[in-house]
Amino acid sequence: MFPRIVSLLVIAVSIWPIPARALDLDPIPPDRPWLIFRAPDPGAGDALAYADQLKQVWTALPEALRPLAALEIPGPRTGAPGWSDRFLDVVNELQFGEVPAVVTITHSPATAAPLDELQKLFDQFAIVRAVRVSGLNFDEYPAFAPGAPMGVPAQAAWLASVIDLAAQYGRRVILELDGLEWLRLMANTRNQRVYDAMRAHPAVVIPMNSQRGPHNVAATSAILGLWLEGAAAQWGLASDSAWYADSGFIEPGKFGPKPDAAMPSALYRAMLLNGAMTGASVYRFARADDLWAGPQKQYWTDAIEPALRDLIDKGYIARKDLVKDKARVAYRLNAATSPTEFEANLADLDPIFHEGRMLQGAYGLELPGQVPELILNTGHFYWVPVLSPYATDEAMASFKEVVLPGALLNAAAWRERLEGQYKPDGEGRAFISRIGRAIFVMHTRENFYEEQPYALAAVPAAVRGVTARRGPQGTELNWPFREGDVFYRVYRRVLSSDRWEAVSGDLDAHTYLDAAPPDPAQTIAYGVTALTSETEPLQGTVNYGDYLVINAVESRIVEQAVFDPNTNATTSVPPPPPTESRPAAQTWWPEIDDLTGDQLAAAQAVVAQIESLDAAFRRGDAAAASAVYAPTYADANGWGADYVRAAYGLYFKLFRPGPVHRQIRAWDFAALTTEGRVSVRVYFRMTGQRRALDESGSAAAELALPPSPSGEVDFTFTKSGEQWLLTRTEPPLPHLEDFFPGAATTN
Numbered sequence: 001m002f003p004r005i006v007s008l009l010v011i012a013v014s015i016w017p018i019p020a021r022a023l024d025l026d027p028i029p030p031d032r033p034w035l036i037f038r039a040p041d042p043g044a045g046d047a048l049a050y051a052d053q054l055k056q057v058w059t060a061l062p063e064a065l066r067p068l069a070a071l072e073i074p075g076p077r078t079g080a081p082g083w084s085d086r087f088l089d090v091v092n093e094l095q096f097g098e099v100p101a102v103v104t105i106t107h108s109p110a111t112a113a114p115l116d117e118l119q120k121l122f123d124q125f126a127i128v129r130a131v132r133v134s135g136l137n138f139d140e141y142p143a144f145a146p147g148a149p150m151g152v153p154a155q156a157a158w159l160a161s162v163i164d165l166a167a168q169y170g171r172r173v174i175l176e177l178d179g180l181e182w183l184r185l186m187a188n189t190r191n192q193r194v195y196d197a198m199r200a201h202p203a204v205v206i207p208m209n210s211q212r213g214p215h216n217v218a219a220t221s222a223i224l225g226l227w228l229e230g231a232a233a234q235w236g237l238a239s240d241s242a243w244y245a246d247s248g249f250i251e252p253g254k255f256g257p258k259p260d261a262a263m264p265s266a267l268y269r270a271m272l273l274n275g276a277m278t279g280a281s282v283y284r285f286a287r288a289d290d291l292w293a294g295p296q297k298q299y300w301t302d303a304i305e306p307a308l309r310d311l312i313d314k315g316y317i318a319r320k321d322l323v324k325d326k327a328r329v330a331y332r333l334n335a336a337t338s339p340t341e342f343e344a345n346l347a348d349l350d351p352i353f354h355e356g357r358m359l360q361g362a363y364g365l366e367l368p369g370q371v372p373e374l375i376l377n378t379g380h381f382y383w384v385p386v387l388s389p390y391a392t393d394e395a396m397a398s399f400k401e402v403v404l405p406g407a408l409l410n411a412a413a414w415r416e417r418l419e420g421q422y423k424p425d426g427e428g429r430a431f432i433s434r435i436g437r438a439i440f441v442m443h444t445r446e447n448f449y450e451e452q453p454y455a456l457a458a459v460p461a462a463v464r465g466v467t468a469r470r471g472p473q474g475t476e477l478n479w480p481f482r483e484g485d486v487f488y489r490v491y492r493r494v495l496s497s498d499r500w501e502a503v504s505g506d507l508d509a510h511t512y513l514d515a516a517p518p519d520p521a522q523t524i525a526y527g528v529t530a531l532t533s534e535t536e537p538l539q540g541t542v543n544y545g546d547y548l549v550i551n552a553v554e555s556r557i558v559e560q561a562v563f564d565p566n567t568n569a570t571t572s573v574p575p576p577p578p579t580e581s582r583p584a585a586q587t588w589w590p591e592i593d594d595l596t597g598d599q600l601a602a603a604q605a606v607v608a609q610i611e612s613l614d615a616a617f618r619r620g621d622a623a624a625a626s627a628v629y630a631p632t633y634a635d636a637n638g639w640g641a642d643y644v645r646a647a648y649g650l651y652f653k654l655f656r657p658g659p660v661h662r663q664i665r666a667w668d669f670a671a672l673t674t675e676g677r678v679s680v681r682v683y684f685r686m687t688g689q690r691r692a693l694d695e696s697g698s699a700a701a702e703l704a705l706p707p708s709p710s711g712e713v714d715f716t717f718t719k720s721g722e723q724w725l726l727t728r729t730e731p732p733l734p735h736l737e738d739f740f741p742g743a744a745t746t747n
Contacts, residue, residue, distance in 0.1 A: 025170055025203040027233035028281045030317035034236075035069040035308065036102050036132075036174070036284040037061070037291055042079055047086035051093030057293045058099045065308065070100040070129055072284070075121075077111045078104045095127045102174065103128050105162070107135040109155055115165060122169040130172035132284075133159060134210065138184040138191050141338055156191045163197040167204045174284070176208040176238055179215025180350065182222035186388040187333045187345055195231060195390055203233040206282050210238045211271055212246055214372035217359055218349045218386070221331075224278055225385035228324055229395040236282030237275040239268055241290055241299060247372040248661060249447045252544055253586045255370065255663045256683045257711055266545035268303040270375055270442060273547055276316045277433055277440050278383055279323040283308075306499065316438040316549055326382050326435050328400040328421040331358055335389035344405045349386065353658045353689040358384060358403070361414025369659025369687060375547075377444045379425065379433030381418045428454035430542050439550040443542040449586040451541045460555035461534035463488070466572035468526055468561040474515040477526055477561065481510050484534035490514070491557060495523040500557060506531070523564040527557035527572070543582045591664055599669050602678050605724045606717045607664075610682065613726075614660040617686050622648035630718060630725035635732035647734040654739065655688030655703060665712060676719040677727070684733075685711040706731050707738055 028034050039057065042050050054071060061069060073091075076084035094101050103121065105113040113121075113131075121128055136155045144151035152160075159175070166173045177185065185191050198205045207226050209219040220237070227235045244263030248255050252264075268290075275283060285291060290299035311317050318326075331349075336342035348358040351368035359365055362384050364377040376383075387396065396402045400421050408414050426432035429452035431442040441454050466479045477490060488507040491500040492514065504512050518524055531554050542548065550556065559572035587593070590607040592600060609628050616624035626645040633641045651657075661683065668679040685704045706713060708731060716728040 025172065027203050030279060030281045030319055031315060032068060033312065033317060034282045035065060036072050036282065037069060038286055038288045039071045039073050040288045042074070042083050042086065044080065044082065047089035048093060051090045054094060055097045055099055060293050062305070070102050072102040072104065072132065075103045075105045075113055077113055078107050091125050091128065095125055099127060100129050101127050102130045102132055104132040104134065106133055109136060112158055115161055118162065118165060122171055128171065130174055131162070131166065132174040132176060133162065134176040136177065137181055138188055139339070141188065141190060151190055152193050153190055156194050160193040160197040163201055163205055167201040172204055172206055174206045174208055174236070176210050178210050179213045179219050182219045183333065183345060183349060183386070184342065186222060187336045187342055189335050189337050195388060198231045202231060205232055206234055206236050207232050208236040208238055208282065208284060211240055211243055214352055214369060217363060217373050217376065220274065220278065221384055222386040224383055225330065225387040227279065228327065228385050229387050229391040231388065234281045236284060237271060237280045238284040238286050239271040240286035241268070243374070247446070253448045253588050255447070255588065255661060257709060264545055265299050265302040266547060267374065268299055269307045270547045272307045272311065273440055273442065273549065276311050277318060277435055277438070279318045279320055281317060310549060314437065314551060318436045322436045324398055327385050329418055330385045330387050330399045330402045332387040332391060332396065332402050332404055333389050334405045348405055353656050357408060357411050358414055360411035362418060370661045371446055374446050375442050375444050376431055379431045379440065381422050382433055426454055426456045428452065430454040434552060437552050439552050441542060441548040441550060443544055443546045445544060448588055449544045449583045451543050451584045453539070453541050455537070455539040457537055458535035459538045459550055460530065460532050460553060461536040462555045462558040463528040463530050464559050464572065466526065466528050466559060466561050468563070469569040470563065474513050475517045476511065476513050477528065478511045479528050482532065482534055484532050486531040489529050491527045491529065493525055494518065495525050495562060500527060521565050523562065525560040525562045527560050529555045529557060588663060598672060602669070602672055602724070603667060606678055606680060609717065609724055610662065614662060617657050617660055620652040620657045622652055628726055630720060630727045633727055635728065636730055637732055639732065644734065647736055651688065651734060651739065655690055658687040658689060661685040661687070661711070677716060679714060679716045681712055681714050683711050684713045703739055705734055705738055
């Protein structure tokens with residue numbers, strides 16, 4: 001009972017309201033980033049048992065990370081049924097245990113916490129360091145003047161009030177949005193009240209990209225712009241392994257819907273490096289199962305913890321002044337008072353359902369939509385920040401150039417404009433970008449294998465020729481003197497581990513005695529690095545899962561001195577190259593290399609027709625799309641070619657066509673020689689976005705055809721003269737029932 005009584009006394013002291021004034025908050029520095037870890041879900045168990053579980057999880061977090069971290073828990077309205085009855089008891093126990101917390105106060109407009117509840121939360125619980133807001137949308141355009149109170153959408157008014165309240169209590173607001181919602185928040189004039197609240201309290205709000213869905217690049221660019229223009233003092237990225245399944249990835253080289261597809265661990269590292277190179281100082285991890293106490297903790301062991309240690313220990317998170325210097329060109333959004341006006345921005349920033357001219361030109365996106373971009377295809381132009389319409393003249397003057405929507409008419413014009421402002425940090429197919437202490441070299445393919453070369457003209461020259469000898473005082477290491485070396489560091493590892501641990505501080509001599517080496521029964525290795533002005537070129541290749549950070553001031557370990565139990569003296573040598581099992585290249589379309597003769601010829605013709613249908617759909621060309629269908633076409637419902645033409649025409653009137661996702665699953669040539677007919681099963685999803693119905697709000701719902709869970713279609717093609725034409729699709733494609741339920745079920 002004693003802990004409970006003390007805890008209640010803590011609450012009693014803390015319920016007195018603080019003065020209604022903003023409390024100062026310092027920005028979160030990059031050398032001490034804030035780490036937010038999702039706690040295990042509460043379930044239906046006892047509140048105190050759950051609180052004990054959270055305290056155990058917290059204690060199990062590596063001690064070095066605890067001062068930088070907090071656990072995220074749901075608020076009363078964002079948890080499972082019955083959670084609100086237990087919430088206060090749980091937070092009370094966390095306060096007694098001094099476990100810092102972040103509370104999610106909404107994941108949809110319907111779950112938004114009332115302001116009086118939020119004030120009570122701040123009054124009573126000092127361990128609630130921040131609240132997290134997610135699931136909001138900002139595409140409402142009420143038919144009132146933008147500055148009028150009734151012209152402010154309810155979500156925007158609530159959020160602005162949350163920011164003001166958090167500022168009074170010296171707490172933070174993590175604002176996490178998906179993809180294009182950041183652009184809508186910034187551009188839609190009805191949301192200016194939110195921007196003004198952010199600008200008034202820049203250290204309070206942490207804009208965060210959720211890294212879910214296909215618009216990661218646009219979202220990161222937008223938050224980067226808010227940071228650089230001064231509307232936020234820090235920003236963050238959420239990492240979530242659900243990104244992989246969201247993207248329609250099954251395994252490298254295979255695409256399609258699979259909700260439980262397991263993301264390769266290395267992609268967590270890519271997510272974190274995207275944040276480091278652009279100055280993010282807050283990192284949220286959305287899945288408790290992927291962390292140190294979860295059932296899928298291989299993500300933590302293999303990728304998350306090593307990457308965090310690199311970013312923090314080696315200072316790889318870029319400072320704001322370095323990001324400002326690196327980002328030489330910015331893009332400024334136009335203010336929008338309607339969905340139609342907003343589309344002027346999307347023409348440059350949405351490559352899925354619009355041209356995406358800026359993103360295509362700056363980053364060279366491949367297969368937008370089918371392959372959502374996580375890693376930029378080139379680092380040549382770094383990242384282009386997207387500024388709000390309210391960016392000050394001073395903020396815009398800090399860039400060499402600020403480009404407005406529509407100023408550059410295509411991707412080629414964007415590339416030409418950017419070329420004049422940037423010099424490459426390296427050469428090769430890989431992503432390469434140097435900023436601060438780090439040179440980032442990353443494989444650019446999100447879901448297939450490909451060896452990508454890279455070449456860097458100058459990196460810190462490695463220390464070679466280390467000699468090592470065991471003696472009665474320990475292990476003595478020596479290495480050659482070099483004029484450009486400032487100091488040295490000695491590292492050690494057990495040979496079976498990939499992790500080097502520093503065993504010395506900064507040394508100005510080129511010798512070191514390890515007086516406490518590990519158990520001599522182990523095989524260990526030593527390596528030496530230098531902070532040096534000596535340089536050397538570096539070249540190599542990266543493949544799927546390779547996301548490298550090369551220190552720009554401290555040399556690499558390229559030789560190791562290895563001691564096994566029988567070694568008394570040794571000289572460093574390069575480690576053996578790792579065994580490479582990844583393919584040097586991978587083809588995902590059309591995958592017909594195993595076919596020969598008549599089957600190959602027929603397959604090539606059919607593939608060409610599928611590609612024609614894809615291109616016609618993307619253009620919104622109903623005549624060209626229906627030309628792939630034979631006059632004798634009939635689907636399972638008996639609808640024919642005229643129906644197809646009319647259905648495509650109606651679809652394009654209602655929906656803006658987007659990308660076609662496609663991959664061949666299986667061929668059937670049984671009727672090729674006897675009937676001139678070929679069947680092929682294809683993962684084939686045609687995507688579209690509903691056009692805005694009026695100017696009072698956006699109707700941006702998306703629709704995929706066919707909407708079946710597998711997304712697979714059996715196409716039957718029959719040769720007619722010199723052409724192969726579609727004579728049947730199963731399920732029917734297109735089918736009015738899919739976008740007008742009940743409109744067309746039988747002929």
